[in-house]
Amino acid sequence: DGQPTRENENSRVLPAGIDSDTFDKAFDAVALVIGEENVSRTHEYGGLEGPQGEKWYGDHYEMRGAGRNTPSGAFRPKTVEEIQHIMKIANEYNLPLWVFSRGKNLGYGCTSGVEKGTVMLDLNRMKKIIEVNEEYAYAIVEPGVSFFDLHDYIKEPKIKLWISCPALGWGSVLGNTTERGFGYTQYGEHSQAQCGMEVVLPNGEIIRSGMGAMENSDMWALFKGGYGPSIDGLFFQSNLGIVTKMGIHLQPAPRHFVDCEVSVPNEEDLLALTSTIARLERSGVIQNHASISNSYRQTIFAGPDTWGPLFPYWAARKAVPYAVLNDIREAKGWGFWKAEFALYGSQHVCDAAWREAKEAFEVIPGVKFNATPQSESTLGGPLVPSEMIKGAIPHSGLPVLDPLELMKIRGKGGAHTCFSPLFPPNSRQLHQWYLRSKALVEEAGIDYFSDFHVYGRYVIAIIVLIYGPEDGPRIDKLYKDLMEDAAKESVSEYRTHIDYMDDIAGHYNWNDGAQRRFLQAVKDLTDPRGVLNQGKSGLWNAGKRKTTR
Ligand code: ADP
Incomplete structure (x- = not known):
């Protein structure tokens, strides 16, 4: 069953400073609590399926190789009480743990910790949706609840709520939120939509934040503050506790919805686009955040039929030249940049907002618009995301897995990571950084896949670095160059891979x-x-x- 025997013990990965006997004793103690079937005494089995179907624990997208992050094993508790027991045992044996919820954070470390030999505390079996409240539009979930799970729960009884989902729907609602991940509806800033948490501390004690600190309060998922200093922020991107329950605000299903595209012709139009979007977002005309694609991303999202001219460059492990992308763009009539966002509400509200938005963008010469409206009246009932026309970006919160296929474009076993620095939306710094980072990425023989996310007061300018199975060391060097280049200008990321x-x-x-x-x-x-x-x-x-x- 993949469990190590005494014969293959030498190949065992152990946490630093823990010998085989101590490791076994700690694992025996945990197995008494959660059952041997929920313990993996090696990283080699027991995990949820990874991006290529693999079921081992570790970083499926490891860049530096040599198993530098390989875990020693895993525990899969089902209840909060079991986690408390595990924490007691971990303290007794000095056993280092790394908690995750679904382990789908591809490009950031998947199911491995920073240190080799860390034991994975895998919470994917904790799958209770504790409450979905339609009137106040919130859910309270456990860590193992995926975006698909929450969507399905809401879909059947046609609860009139929309969830917010990131690019891939198989991750954890709670895990994505603790990582400050985002989705694409009005409630897409997940860490802002979070309201109330339950946390098991490293010593095994449980606390509840905000209004949850009051016995029997009905306000846990309604009022974020509570009384006195708030502690929720301490558990974002954190190692101070294990989040076991979380309240998250959802969006009431609108009666009318419009998928919007704004294309601008020139590379130099970037700041005009980001600053206009941000202004419209600050004033509430645009209610979700916009994402911006460059020509390369537009080509990829247009599907395999447009990739013909790109294949030779991918096969030669080179970046696709801009001349090739320009030809595709001209043939298709695309702009250099395309921004996508959505409008939500009634038809009156959306029509007025779209008019207002177009007026603002029209000052950019050559701007083009495209809008796809969907309405209760045309669907003959509430707007249910799974029954609506599917856009390229989940503006309706419909969970999908399609973009996973794109990671294979540079070869089977392909992977990605993201470099994701923050900028003010209207800053020359953003434009200058874009040009410098473009040169660095091109030099490394990697394609510049822009996935810039524009909010009212900031841009997360994500470069998605897609690479083939042999490109890990190249990506590692490029990542370090990008970090160093940005840091010189006091620019850095909102989130990163375990290696950085x-x-x-x-x-x-x-x-x-x-x-x-x-x-x-x-x-x-x-x-x-x-x-x-x-x-x-x-x-x-x-x-x-x-x-x-
Ligand atoms: P997802 O599957 O949604 O992509 P993961 O479960 O992989 O997210 O979690 C990503 C990271 O977030 C983990 O490596 C961990 O650092 C943090 N994290 C996830 N779940 C929890 C949790 N329940 N408590 C504290 N931190 C968490």
Whole structure:
């Protein structure tokens, strides 16, 4: 069954400082609590299916190779009480754990921790949808609930709510939110839509945040604040606790919905586009965030029929030249950049907003528009995402897995990671960075796949780096070049792969890294043995920190 025997013990991966006997004793103790079938004594089996169907624990998109993040095993508890027991055992044996919910964070580390030999605390069996409240439009979920699960739960009884879903629907609603992930509806900023949490601390104690701190309050998923200092933020991209329940606000299903596209012809139009979108978002004309594709992304999303001229470059592991992309773009009548967003409400509201938005964009010479409306009246009932016309981007929150196929364009076993720095929407810095990063990516022989996300007050300018099975080391070098180049301008990321967490944390350095010192003090106090997610977001326990940290 894949469990190691005494014969193949030498190939066993163990956590640093833990010998085989201690490891076995700790695992025996946990197996008594959750059952041997919910324990993996090696990383080689027991995980949910990965991007190529693999069921082992680890980083399915490992860039540097050599198994630098290989876990030693996994626990799959089903209840909060089981997690509390596991935390007691982990503290007793100094066993390092790394919690995840569904492990679908492809490009960021999947089911592995920063340190080799960490034991995965896999919460995918905790699948309860505790409540969906239609009147107040919220859900309370456990970690194993995926976007598909929540969507299906709402779909059958035709509850008039829309979930917000990221590009792939198989991830965890709770896990994506703790990572500050986003989707594409009005409630797409998931960390902002979060309201109330239950958390198991590294010592096994449970706390509830916000109004949940009050016994029997009905307000847990309604009022985020509670009373006094709020603690929710401490558990985002964090190693300070295990989030076991979360309230999340959903969007009431609109009566009318319009998928909108705005294309601009020239590469130099980027800032005109981002600044106009951001202004319309700040004033509420556009209610969700817009994402912007460059010519390369438009070509990829147009499907395999448009990829013919690209294949030779992919086969030669080179970047597709802009001249080739320009030819495709001209033949198709596309702009250089295409922004996509949606409008929600009644037909009156959407028509007025679209008029207002078009007026604002019309100052950009050569701008083109496209709008696909869908209405209760044409569908003959509530707008149910699964019954609507599917757009390229899940503006209606419909979970999909289609984009996963795109990761294979540079060869079977292909992978991706994202470089995702933050900018003000109307800054020359954004434009200058775009040109510099474009040169770096091209130089590395990788295609520039822009997935820039524009909000009212910031842009997350994501470059999706898609690469083939042999390109890992190239991507690693490129990533470091991109980080270094951005950091010189005081620019950094909102989220990163496990391999770069220390580097990015180092960029958040005001007052000699005072924020990190505060968080380290909290970590040392609440997890003195350092058993939970060591190294997450660059946070380490005393004794584990390098001098540069
Ligand atoms: P998804 O499957 O939604 O992509 P994951 O389950 O892979 O997300 O989680 C991504 C990361 O988020 C994990 O590696 C971990 O750092 C953090 N995380 C996920 N779930 C939890 C949780 N329940 N409590 C605390 N942190 C979590």
